[in-house]
Amino acid sequence: MKPTIVLVGRPNVGKSTLFNRLTRTRDALVADQPGLTRDRHYGIGRVGERDYLVVDTAGFDPVAKEGIVHEMARQAEQAIAEADVLLFLVDGRAGRTPHDEQIAARLRRAGRPVHLVVNKAEGLDRAIVAADFHALGLGDPLPVSAAHGDGIKQLVEIALEPFPADEGEAAEDEGPKVAIVGRPNVGKSTLVNTLLGEERVIAFDMPGTTRDAIAIPFERGGKRYTLIDTAGLRRRGKVFEAVEKFSVIKTLQAIQEANVIVLVLDAAQDISDQDAHIAGFALEAGRALVVGINKWDAVDDYQRDRLKADIARKLAFLGFARFHQISALRSQGIGGLLKSVDAAYAAATANLATPRLTRTLQQAVARQAPPRHGMARPKMRYAHQGGMNPPVIVIHGNALESIPTSYVRYLERCFMDAFKLQGTPLRIQFRTTHNPYATRD
Numbered sequence: 001m002k003p004t005i006v007l008v009g010r011p012n013v014g015k016s017t018l019f020n021r022l023t024r025t026r027d028a029l030v031a032d033q034p035g036l037t038r039d040r041h042y043g044i045g046r047v048g049e050r051d052y053l054v055v056d057t058a059g060f061d062p063v064a065k066e067g068i069v070h071e072m073a074r075q076a077e078q079a080i081a082e083a084d085v086l087l088f089l090v091d092g093r094a095g096r097t098p099h100d101e102q103i104a105a106r107l108r109r110a111g112r113p114v115h116l117v118v119n120k121a122e123g124l125d126r127a128i129v130a131a132d133f134h135a136l137g138l139g140d141p142l143p144v145s146a147a148h149g150d151g152i153k154q155l156v157e158i159a160l161e162p163f164p165a166d167e168g169e170a171a172e173d174e175g176p177k178v179a180i181v182g183r184p185n186v187g188k189s190t191l192v193n194t195l196l197g198e199e200r201v202i203a204f205d206m207p208g209t210t211r212d213a214i215a216i217p218f219e220r221g222g223k224r225y226t227l228i229d230t231a232g233l234r235r236r237g238k239v240f241e242a243v244e245k246f247s248v249i250k251t252l253q254a255i256q257e258a259n260v261i262v263l264v265l266d267a268a269q270d271i272s273d274q275d276a277h278i279a280g281f282a283l284e285a286g287r288a289l290v291v292g293i294n295k296w297d298a299v300d301d302y303q304r305d306r307l308k309a310d311i312a313r314k315l316a317f318l319g320f321a322r323f324h325q326i327s328a329l330r331s332q333g334i335g336g337l338l339k340s341v342d343a344a345y346a347a348a349t350a351n352l353a354t355p356r357l358t359r360t361l362q363q364a365v366a367r368q369a370p371p372r373h374g375m376a377r378p379k380m381r382y383a384h385q386g387g388m389n390p391p392v393i394v395i396h397g398n399a400l401e402s403i404p405t406s407y408v409r410y411l412e413r414c415f416m417d418a419f420k421l422q423g424t425p426l427r428i429q430f431r432t433t434h435n436p437y438a439t440r441d
């Protein structure tokens with residue numbers, strides 16, 4: 001499972017700057033999706049070969065007792081409890097403060113590895129900085145500059161050192177790994193029980209450590225699936241019950257572990273920022289996605305129309321996914337939902353043959369050529385598949401850096417239509433094989 005890095009520190013030390021730095025590579029992949037707003041506190045990142053989750057606990061104040069500050073502190077506490085590793089940021093320019101000492105005292109009790117990170121360290125004398133912050137009793141401080149990007153790679157390497165890199169893909173005969181996600185109270189547990197309740201649940205092992213996700217294999221309609229759960233579902237008699245509160249971190253972990261995400265929405269409620277953020281995480285992670293609009297039994301025509309308009313507006317970036325109206329409680333629409341899970345999984349793991357990819361590319365260009373950029377006209381020569389789940393299409397050619405995102409979206413649509421890839425996002429990468437300025441036309 002991907003390790004979770006949690007950033008803690010008093011206001012203004014540079015947590016958001018470091019968060020942005022740690023999630024930047026992912027940002028670029030999904031930056032311009034219509035309607036997608038990123039959650040500024042939870043993100044997916046990659047440095048070198050390592051993927052990880054990052055949480056910024058802005059607003060963490062261990063002494064607040066009520067109000068919004070207290071609520072933020074509660075979420076920060078939950079993040080600290082769920083962290084694999086904590087990065088405690090301090091401000092090298094401001095020096096050690098009493099507030100830093102309070103937080104240090106709290107973190108020493110966290111029972112998690114803590115690294116002391118001195119930010120804004122560009123141009124500072126390391127020895128002086130180290131001596132000042134050593135007094136926090138959290139070991140040798142690691143100097144970084146989040147703003148300039150200095151020391152970040154080493155920081156991530158040190159922080160993730162104890163966590164093994166992900167092993168390769170598991171055997172595929174278990175069928176798709178499915179995660180059911182959504183905000184609190186939308187009906188996730190009810191859906192899990194509807195899926196598993198009447199069906200054959202194949203014996204499964206409880207995880208060896210609390211870091212592991214549980215995988216519950218089951219069969220339905222003669223097909224195998226594996227339900228991925230990190231949110232603490234436990235079996236009580238015949239049904240599964242959530243034993244833990246809703247957790248964004250666990251939701252993110254489940255998304256990372258699964259092949260196909262079932263995003264559950266509540267038809268009786270407006271689409272909230274939290275729904276959009278969870279959907280955004282799935283898109284960012286490149287996962288196949290099916291949406292279940294649950295509690296369809298409980299809403300009237302007026303609410304149904306309103307909801308459709310709300311979805312079109314707030315979840316526009318999920319154009320690649322199928323939406324199903326379901327009732328988990330009455331077991332309605334579940335068969336159709338699973339068919340879409342199968343289709344999304346097939347699309348996400350499809351083999352895309354090079355000749356057909358290249359032909360599709362050429363046809364797309366013939367219909368609409370990429371715009372000229374200054375003196376250079378981008379030239380796309382051929383395409384091949386660079387990965388699965390999500391499908392990655394690598395396009396080779398010249399002067400490809402100037403291709404605008406609107407044209408990338410156009411190419412995505414062409415590939416999706418040609419290969420009927422419904423249910424999965426697609427990634428297009430460009431490889432320039434020559435100096436773009438060598439061939440002008």
Ligand SMILES: Nc1nc2c(ncn2[C@@H]2O[C@H](COP(=O)(O)OP(=O)(O)OP(=O)(O)O)[C@@H](O)[C@H]2O)c(=O)[nH]1
Nearest residue numbers: 011012013014015016017058059120145146147148
């Ligand atoms: N000199 C310098 N300034 C930095 C660095 N990193 C962040 N800053 C500045 O520090 C200020 C605070 O940065 P933020 O990232 O907003 O700090 P934060 O900890 O997220 O603050 P809160 O959101 O209030 O918790 C900003 O003005 C940043 O530009 C750095 O490496 N060097």
Ligand SMILES: Nc1nc2c(ncn2[C@@H]2O[C@H](COP(=O)(O)OP(=O)(O)OP(=O)(O)O)[C@@H](O)[C@H]2O)c(=O)[nH]1
Nearest residue numbers: 184185186187188189190242246295298327328329
């Ligand atoms: N009318 C109706 N109610 C439903 C349906 N599915 C779930 N509910 C109800 O919605 C409430 C929440 O359902 P849960 O399954 O506990 O929701 P959850 O998403 O697992 O909630 P958390 O564990 O808090 O994250 C319960 O009262 C369910 O009975 C449905 O299809 N129709």
